[in-house]
Structures are given as C-alpha cells and as structure tokens.
Amino acid sequence: MASESDLQEMFQYFRIQKLLNEEAKCLDDWRLQDWLSLYTEDASYYVPPTDIAAAEADPTKHLYYIADNRGRMEERVTRLEKKTCHAEFPRSKVQHVVSNIVVNDSLENGRLSVSASFVIYRSKNGSTDMFMGSYLYELANIEGQLRICKKMCSLALDGLRPQAKISIIL
Amino acid sequence: METPYIIDDRDGGRFKVARETFTSQEVFEKERDLIFQNCWLYLGHESELKEASAFVARTVADQNILxxxxxxxxxxxxxxxxxxxxxxVCREKRGKAKTFQCMYHGWVFKNTGELAHLSGENAYSKDFKEGDESNLRPVPRLEQYAGFYFICFNKDVEPLEDYLAGSKEYLDVVSAQSAQGMEIIGGTQEYSIQANWKLLVENSVDGYHAESTHATYLDYLMNTNGGLTATRLAGKGYDLGNGHAVIEYSAPWGRPVAQWIPMWGEDGKKEINQVYDELVGRVGAETAEKIATKNRNMIIFPNLVVNDIMAITVRTFYPTSPNSMMVNGFAMGVVGESDWRREYRLSNFLEFIGPGGFATPDDVEALEQCQNGFKSAANAPWNDISKGMKAAVPSFDDELQMRAFWREWNRRVSEFEEK
Known part of the structure; x- marks a missing residue:
C-alpha cells in the first residue's frame, strides 16, 4: 500500500512532469507567449559556458552563452516573433525531449529544485543540430499553479560545434 | 584557380573578390602554407596566466599549443x-601543473618544456635526455603587445610590433580603459560556423550590415531604452597597414567605458560618470571621449578580431576546411572593476554578441547563406566590396576595411605563384 506521503510525492512528481512537458510543447509549437506564461515575474534563464564546470559557473563572473532576466526573456520572445530574426526565419523545426526528472531537496526559499535531461533537435536549411544536456529548475507554487522561477541549461557539449548558435530557446 | 583572386580597379572604383577563394581546396591549402604558417597569430592574453604554472591548452590554426x-x-x-x-601531451583545457605527462609512454615534461622523466631510461643512450630534441618543442616565435600574446610558426618573421603596424594604437586604446589593466573574463564561447573563415573577417568589421542584419537588436535597444538615445551610428573606417583595419564610430548602445543608457538606471549613471571622470583625469578630455564614446571593430590580419563595442570581445578563428571554421570568443574586462560594472559588462556582451545573443546568430545565418550562395561560384563568380572606394574619407559603413584585408591576403597568397 502506498502511504500518504508516497501519494503526495507521486502527485508532486506528476505536476512537475506535466509542467516540463507543457513547456517543451510550447517551445516545439513556437507558442512563445505561452512559454513565457509558465514563468514567474522574477524569472531567469541561463545557458552557462561549456568550458567551466556547472557547479562553478556564475553569470555575474563568467561569460555565459545566455543569461536572461525576465525582461530579456520577453525581449528574446519579441525578437523570435519577428521576420527580421533572420536566424529563425523561416522558423526551424524544433523537438524537445525531456526525461530523467529528479526532484532534489527543497531550497531554503521554499522553492523546488528539479533536474531533468534534455535532447533538442533543431532542423533548418537541410541540416539538423542537436543540443543535449541537463536542466536545473527552480519551481514555485504561485496561486495554486506550479511556475518556473529559474531555468539553467547546462550543455553536455564540448562547445557549440557544429551548432554555432543557440537561436532557439533550449 | 584560373581567374584572378581579386580585381582592384582603383580608377574605376570597383573591387571584386572571386567567390572561388571561399570554396577552393587549393586556396585553403595555400592559406594554410602561406598565411597561417607565416603570420603572427593570436594565442592568448597574459591575464589568462596569472600565476606560475598556470596553463591554457589551445588550438591555433589547427595545431595544439600549450x-x-x-x-x-x-x-x-x-x-x-x-x-x-x-x-x-596535455589534454586538459586549462589549469595549474608543474609537469605534464604524456599518456602514451609516460614521458614527463616540466612546465618549461624540459623532459623530466624518461620511462625506461636505461634503454636509451646516456645523453639522450640532455639534448633539446627530447623536450617539448617551443613555437618558433612568441611575442606580446599590450598583454596580447602572438605566435608565429616562421622563425624569420618580422618583429610583432612591426607586423602590427597601425593596429598597435588601437590595442593601446583598449589597454588605456583602466589603470589596473585588462583581463580575459572566464568562460569561452566556443563554436564553429559552416562558412569560410574570411566571411567572418569581413563580417566583424562590416558597418554596412547593421541596420538590416541586426534590425531586431536595434529594435531591442529602442524598446528597452524608451526610444534610441540621441547617438546615431556614424564614423569612419581606417586602413591600419599590413592587412589590419578598423572602423571607429558612435552608436546608440551602452558602453561600460563609459556611455550610459536609460536601462542602467540612476545607480548605473553614477557608476558610469565615475568611470568617465577617472578617464578624463588620467588621459585627458579628448582621449577620454574617444575611449568612452567611440566603438571600434578591428581586424588584425589574418584572424584576430578585437571589437570594443557594447562590451569588448576578443575573437579568433581559423579554417578547418574551405567551408567551415572554428571560433573562440572571449570577453575582456577591467581588472578589479566593481561587481555592478562586471555584471553589466557581461549582460551587455550577451545582448548582442555570441551564439545566444540577439545579433551574432543572425550574422551566422548570413555567413552560412553566403557560403551556400558560393556554390554558384562558377556561374555567379564575383563578390563586390566597392562601397566607398572613391570616398575621400571612408565612412564606417563603407568597405575599406575588407579591401585592406583582401589586398594583403592577395599579396601573400599570390607570392607563391610569382616564384
């Protein structure tokens, strides 16, 4: 028999999985405003460098690939929605695969820390780029909804070769 | 190639570049032997080796250098x-090490290059270890200017300072940003582009493409600063000799040294004013104004870009085939600058530059689309870089910079044929 706490844990896991899957679907469908709506007002989105260990990397001290606060996340979406965003016009085909979700210990600020693995395919101009790595999320309950406060995408890549750019949202 | 590489018609005001120079295996091999073997190539900055026994393992023009x-x-x-x-021998990217051990047969070298331990030494002749031949081989030439270290594989090359010609003055301008010195900030943007390396040379000093290629970036500046500041894109291009060139211009973006934008708020304004005042006190009003408010995109022939724009990027790259290149991009900052300034410098860097920025991905798209277009080189053979060729004072958005590069490129690659 599952105990009450097991059931709670399963329910929480289900909610997390649902949120992450929903995020992936928004990105694959290019519903970027919907993607933004999954994030809190103080959210941030990071892609650390590939030559510094994830545990040591700090966006105020190291050069990242992406270090967006909420304002810049919105600007990123605005840009991606324009035809003059040449790298993504015509839009690439994108497929996010998210798996290996692990719920870490709760953070001091009451937020949930969640890790997951990703593989992302981006296809355009007759070639397909692959991005793989792990997500580290901070999630919070906002008015009964699970929302993303922070997302860090650590690439399991030795540089962006041959991808050259991260013109999609990871 | 049967046609000339370039057509340089100064009287007629036309400058053409054969597209085959971007696609030909023969040209790629000539570049390897005549340009990358004979020119000074950027290796790294002194700030990357702050302490004794610090090392960085880097690939320069396809060769592994320690x-x-x-x-x-x-x-x-x-x-x-x-x-x-x-x-x-060393397969880590950076770190500290007193010795390096080769994994294959266990030879150990001191970090000065000298062989320290020879496994199975008894089987070798007595003086085997003594000669230079069993040490790690030094690159024939290593020299530095303003903390920028360059190597050359040709021992007879002219001194670095002569080679750098007019570009020295602009490296000095970068160094003069701070009394404490400049440093490479940790974290490298490592990427490759499926395009010929010379496309990135042209693109890095191209003032002409900003308004169309980077329309979304200029939109972003306008959105985030409540309309563009009064500063418009305007300036000049300079040929610095030996294939080096620079554009110097004003622009609407913020600069950590030292042009404030509304997005940075009142705290930022105070900080930026302090930076500006310190500059004026140290180098005088005229030079301070140039350092603080002018942007500079510089190519040092053949493959070093130092762009002092919304942040400073040091970028080097080399071809891996006619249609692909490896790129390493670094951010440079002021030693000991405040946390605020470092954070905004990095933030400013990322809004434009690099694989995840609001601009570089569109440059990459343009370069790859050019390379794609060059597949028609046999039928549509020429690129044009004539803009501003007859101008008395070339504008920053003319193509003087590219012509300076290509004339030197052509001189070096054609030398072979004349012999």
Whole structure:
C-alpha cells in the first residue's frame, strides 16, 4: 500500500512532469507567449559556458552563452516573433525531449529544485543540430499553479560545434 | 584557380573578390602554407596566466599549443605534441601543473618544456635526455603587445610590433580603459560556423550590415531604452597597414567605458560618470571621449578580431576546411572593476554578441547563406566590396576595411605563384 506521503510525492512528481512537458510543447509549437506564461515575474534563464564546470559557473563572473532576466526573456520572445530574426526565419523545426526528472531537496526559499535531461533537435536549411544536456529548475507554487522561477541549461557539449548558435530557446 | 583572386580597379572604383577563394581546396591549402604558417597569430592574453604554472591548452590554426607560465615565471608557447611519438601531451583545457605527462609512454615534461622523466631510461643512450630534441618543442616565435600574446610558426618573421603596424594604437586604446589593466573574463564561447573563415573577417568589421542584419537588436535597444538615445551610428573606417583595419564610430548602445543608457538606471549613471571622470583625469578630455564614446571593430590580419563595442570581445578563428571554421570568443574586462560594472559588462556582451545573443546568430545565418550562395561560384563568380572606394574619407559603413584585408591576403597568397 502506498502511504500518504508516497501519494503526495507521486502527485508532486506528476505536476512537475506535466509542467516540463507543457513547456517543451510550447517551445516545439513556437507558442512563445505561452512559454513565457509558465514563468514567474522574477524569472531567469541561463545557458552557462561549456568550458567551466556547472557547479562553478556564475553569470555575474563568467561569460555565459545566455543569461536572461525576465525582461530579456520577453525581449528574446519579441525578437523570435519577428521576420527580421533572420536566424529563425523561416522558423526551424524544433523537438524537445525531456526525461530523467529528479526532484532534489527543497531550497531554503521554499522553492523546488528539479533536474531533468534534455535532447533538442533543431532542423533548418537541410541540416539538423542537436543540443543535449541537463536542466536545473527552480519551481514555485504561485496561486495554486506550479511556475518556473529559474531555468539553467547546462550543455553536455564540448562547445557549440557544429551548432554555432543557440537561436532557439533550449 | 584560373581567374584572378581579386580585381582592384582603383580608377574605376570597383573591387571584386572571386567567390572561388571561399570554396577552393587549393586556396585553403595555400592559406594554410602561406598565411597561417607565416603570420603572427593570436594565442592568448597574459591575464589568462596569472600565476606560475598556470596553463591554457589551445588550438591555433589547427595545431595544439600549450600557453604556459613556467615554474620560472616565464611565459612560453610550446607545441602540445610529444617529441617521442606525437601524441597530444596535455589534454586538459586549462589549469595549474608543474609537469605534464604524456599518456602514451609516460614521458614527463616540466612546465618549461624540459623532459623530466624518461620511462625506461636505461634503454636509451646516456645523453639522450640532455639534448633539446627530447623536450617539448617551443613555437618558433612568441611575442606580446599590450598583454596580447602572438605566435608565429616562421622563425624569420618580422618583429610583432612591426607586423602590427597601425593596429598597435588601437590595442593601446583598449589597454588605456583602466589603470589596473585588462583581463580575459572566464568562460569561452566556443563554436564553429559552416562558412569560410574570411566571411567572418569581413563580417566583424562590416558597418554596412547593421541596420538590416541586426534590425531586431536595434529594435531591442529602442524598446528597452524608451526610444534610441540621441547617438546615431556614424564614423569612419581606417586602413591600419599590413592587412589590419578598423572602423571607429558612435552608436546608440551602452558602453561600460563609459556611455550610459536609460536601462542602467540612476545607480548605473553614477557608476558610469565615475568611470568617465577617472578617464578624463588620467588621459585627458579628448582621449577620454574617444575611449568612452567611440566603438571600434578591428581586424588584425589574418584572424584576430578585437571589437570594443557594447562590451569588448576578443575573437579568433581559423579554417578547418574551405567551408567551415572554428571560433573562440572571449570577453575582456577591467581588472578589479566593481561587481555592478562586471555584471553589466557581461549582460551587455550577451545582448548582442555570441551564439545566444540577439545579433551574432543572425550574422551566422548570413555567413552560412553566403557560403551556400558560393556554390554558384562558377556561374555567379564575383563578390563586390566597392562601397566607398572613391570616398575621400571612408565612412564606417563603407568597405575599406575588407579591401585592406583582401589586398594583403592577395599579396601573400599570390607570392607563391610569382616564384
């Protein structure tokens, strides 16, 4: 028999999985405003460098690939929605695969820390780029909804070769 | 190639470049032998080796080089290749090490390059270890200017300072940003582009493409600063000799040294004013104004870009085939700058530059689309870079910079044929 706490844990896991899957679907469908709506007002989105260990990397001290606060996340979406965003016009085909979700210990600020693995395919101009790595999320309950406060995408890549750019949202 | 590489018609005001120079295997091999073998190539910055025994293992023009400050505090460039059987000796990207051991047969080298331990030494002749031949081989030439270290594989090359010609003055402008010195900030943007390396040379000093290629970036500046500041894109282009060139211009973006934008708020304004005042006190009003408010995109022939724009990027790249290149991009900052300034410098860097920025991905798209277009080189053979050729004072958005590069490129690659 599952105990009450097991059931709670399963329910929480289900909610997390649902949120992450929903995020992936928004990105694959290019519903970027919907993607933004999954994030809190103080959210941030990071892609650390590939030559510094994830545990040591700090966006105020190291050069990242992406270090967006909420304002810049919105600007990123605005840009991606324009035809003059040449790298993504015509839009690439994108497929996010998210798996290996692990719920870490709760953070001091009451937020949930969640890790997951990703593989992302981006296809355009007759070639397909692959991005793989792990997500580290901070999630919070906002008015009964699970929302993303922070997302860090650590690439399991030795540089962006041959991808050259991260013109999609990871 | 049967046609000339370039057509340089100064009287007629036309400058053409054969597209085959971007696609030909023969040209790629000539570049390898005549340009990358004979020119000074950027290796790294002194700030990357702050302490004795610090090292960085780097690939320069497809060769593995160890950039190392030895236990004797001397900075060296060594081929990261075992003198025994050729294996790469150091396989970590950076760190601190007193010795390096080759994984293959266990030879150990001091970080000065000297062979320290020869496994199975008894089987070798007595003086085997003594000669230079069993040490890590130094790159024939290593020299520095303003903390920028360059190597050359040709021992007879002219001194670095002569080679750098007019570009020295602009490296000085970068160094003069701070009394404490400049440093490379940790974290490298490592990427490759499926395009010929010369496309990135052209693109890095191209003032003409900003308004169309980077329309979304200019939109972003306008959105985030409540309309563009009064500063418009305007300036000049300069040929610095020996294939080096720079554009110097004003622009609407913020600069950590020292042009404030509304997005940075009142705290930022205070900070930026302090930076500006310190500059005026140290270098005088005229130079301070130039350092603080002018942007500079510079190419040092053949493959170093130092762009002092919304942040400073040091970028180097080399071809891996006619239609692909490896790129390493670094951010440079002021030693000991405040947390605020470092954070905004990095933030400013990322809004434009690099694989995840609001601009570089569109440059990459443009370069790859050009390379794609060059597949028609046999039928549509010429690129044009004539803009501003007859101008008395070339504008920053003319193509003087590219012509300066291509004239030097052509001189070096054609030399072979004349012999």
């Amino acid at each position: 950039f190392v400050r030895g236990r004797d505090n001397v900075i060296r460039a060594l081929f990261n290749v075992c003198p025994h059987r050729g294996s790469t």
